[in-house]
């Protein structure tokens with residue numbers, strides 16, 4: 454039996470699941486801190502902006518955005534299938550395209566910082 | 567010990583006389599500490615000797631008494647009556663054809679199990695004189711949990727993917743293959759990968775996790791499958807992106 458090529462789409466999905474498990478709680482805490490007006494010195498807007506402008510950080514950020522969006526897209530694709538939507542190729546094309554478009558938008562935005 | 571009257575609703579099917587399965591009610595005087603299997607045995611001994619079901623050990627070891635109890639896959643010998651109220655509905659394991667009453671046809675599972683080669687394939691031939699294989703506790707720990715599978719097939723009855731895609735290898739076969747892959751004495755992973763890394767292998771799994779929830783031996787097949795997915799993904803990257811690493 455032929456080996457599946459599923460790892461192409463599953464690899465970034467698994468990576469995204471792992472990354473978002475760490476990044477999402479951090480983002481929630483950060484957002485709450487900002488909302489409460491209790492932002493620590495280190496996480497002030499100017500400090501973060503300078504940090505995000507670093508080339509390496511931009512690359513990592515783009516990577517994090519890509520795997521997170523991809524992970525959500527893949528999860529949605531599987532969920533659709535399990536819910537009985539059997540047009541898998543169509544669903545896959547749409548959700549992955551959205552993830553890639555989001556990644557492209559993030560890259561454009563990051564490069565303009 | 568207390569006694570109570572238990573209403574059992576058991577699925578009956580006799581291939582020689584019935585066109586459709588139907589439910590039959592039995593009212594059984596049960597002791598408080600009885601399990602579902604005790605109640606079935608009592609029915610068979612005192613009320614209806616024609617009732618058919620599989621069992622052997624009565625201690626959650628042989629894996630033959632799997633059935634649906636109120637819609638959930640359970641070992642009848644490990645399912646206490648005192649945890650249920652009202653009528654208890656007993657049906658054969660879901661997703662398997664019925665042979666007779668609670669007895670299912672398990673050929674599909676057995677064929678899949680055979681395909682994944684669930685036995686040690688030594689790395690190289692070793693003579694008896696060369697002595698035994700040695701394993702550290704850490705090496706044992708890598709696969710021990712997956713040895714606990716008793717082939718009861720509750721995970722197949724619980725798995726919605728198996729219900730949707732009958733070709734899917736399924737939780738028990740995959741985790742038993744993983745058990746041997748994880749064994750330091752074994753060299754058969756390459757052979758097993760042909761089945762495991764195929765579309766009908768781990769890739770049909772969408773990580774519902776129901777297999778691990780119903781497993782009476784806490785094998786955690788879902789974990790085994792995810793581990794195989796990670797290994798297969800690394801294999802894929804290695805084969806396609808770094809072909810020079812190929813042995």
Ligand code: FES
Nearest residue numbers: 623624629631643
């Ligand atoms: S009778 Fe052996 S597992 Fe239940």
